Amino acid sequence: MKIAVLPGDGIGPEIVAQAVRVLERLRADGLAIEMEHAPIGGAGYDASGDPLPDATLALAQAADAVLLGAVGGPQYDTLDRPLRPERGLLRIRKALNLFANLRPALLYPELAGASTLKPEVVSGLDIMIVRELTGDIYFGQPRGIHVNEQGEREGFNTMRYSESEIRRIGHVAFQIAQKRNKKLCSVDKANVLECTEFWKEIMIDVAKAYPDVELSHMYVDNAAMQLVRAPKQFDVIVTGNIFGDILSDEASMLTGSIGMLPSASLDQANKGLYEPCHGSAPDIAGRNIANPLATILSVAMMLRYTFGLEDAALRVEHAVKRVLAQGYRTADIAEAGMEKVSTSGMGDAVLAAM
Template sequence: MTKKIVVLPGDGIGPEIVAEAVKILEKFREEGLNINLEYGLIGGAAYDETGTPLPAETLEMSKQADAILLGAVGGYKWESLDISVRPEKGLLGIRSELNLFANLRPAILYPQLADASTLKPEVVAGLDLMIVRELTGGIYFGQPRGIRTLDNGEKQGFNTLVYRESEINRIGKVAFDIAAKRQGRVCSVDKANVLESTELWRETMTTLSKSYPDIELSHMYVDNAAMQLVRAPKQFDVMVTTNMFGDILSDCASMLTGSIGMLPSASLDENSKGMYEPIHGSAPDIAGQNIANPLATILSAAMMLRYTLDEASMADRIEKAVSKVLDDGLRTADIYSAGMTKVSTSEMGDAVLAAL
């Protein structure tokens, strides 16, 4: 049965990095992987052409797909737009409409890049943690929200942080199930000492843990978690947290690995249908220069093969190929160090393809 993959290059460096991941998927298709690729618009590129960051055609196409490969959205060009039509609304919209509630963000330090991390090698060597971020609830989606004018004429911005037990339970189950296949430890991150919504989060995670007696559950306030990620990141196995906290902590964790350009992500629904994207942004300052790092996007394609297409062996091959090109000393600008060979976006993609 043919699997449908929707490709959404998006904005900035998105088209460049997605093109390199598509090379890999095309190679597997030549080897017999039964997939069909369809392209769509999202973000600023979609706004420019259709007046909306998430066209109905893109949304419908994505709903019919088995998986989505996304580049990035946003850029300086669209910052002056009303918030309702900014590129990021396309990304938030597709996550919400497809109910992609579980965001998996691995932070793995390739041994070849230990010196690229800003932390001492002994602190980060062997790092392998998974951040599980709740993606369709919390303050990014809570209502009411907006900007209003008070009686005294002063403007006030407001957002609502809200979580239901069912939302917490389903993301918690994802985290516990992943931990069962790893080291068996889950750290739930909250701010239960000052936020009632995350007090409920902690209570719900504690109750859920009783169904997973073999998994060790710990709790940590988000400010301490940020500090601990820098102080001793290898203490963590799986971290599970809210939408906003996960957004911030996963970017923090990304720099432990040497570059945000190395980290993939998966956003899954309850049936493992998912959207796969690098966790970095659109980097408009380097767009079109063929210098962006495509490895996070290529590794996102590997996650797609593993989690949605059930092709673990192909995912393994991609990950080994990435390790091989790093062994060979190839580096894009963001991970370059003296003595290595600096390569472009397309050259890195070609090198991974050759290593396959």
């Protein structure tokens, strides 16, 4: 199993280091794992003047899976847009054709008190958001900033989806729903945007191949409200790139900390890029206080979705549950009476639980 390890910026190297320790433990226990590191994002720019260096992309393309930390930092905000760290992330997703982003929002019982919502609202929460990742307004053309016919500057982007793009993400979402509670909610803005009216039409057609799955539809503004009002009504949510970006961050905070949530971005052969949902958090970088659990849980998703190793995935997930039950907490999920640990201390606890 060849894994490209891209630590990135900010807290990325710290949290990835703990996930790598988990992979090394699995390798010591018999899994055939090879890892090679490379820079991306701001680190890529610092190394070679490009947020996605050619060598990094080549490594990622040759690997079976990619483990990514996070990219970005204020020191890069003044760079020309193509050179900013986030452009490297968008480019690697496009180059690897990672069209399906899976973001679970799972509330561990031990962390019910860490959520800003009442425990009875979020207790038992287990949602999977399936976000289309390579289309929509983030990639649609034309785009830019120009002077219009009236002589005024304006910015413009294009929301665009082809039928094949919608169908392939629809099949992924329906298949995931089949393995869960057989409920799929497609989120759109079909009352205003023709692009998402078309999305809804295609989702209804794809549903014919999955008669065992109950398909519902919800406008994105209502979905944002319902995630806060009654989140447990959802099982699997499928939506486009920009709506999925926003809703998955909202859903992540229902669980108490975005530092707990992994993600997977897959191509049609289940090759994947695995990363925590949170950003590079430059304000706490280098202080050994970031929560590595989302990155460690991303390793579990890698084992499950790319390598088909369910037992190994469960071993990692059960170790995380065990350390939470034992009362270990990083700063972002700290509660009175619990043992506050560092980034590396949490890694130690997970390895001990394994």
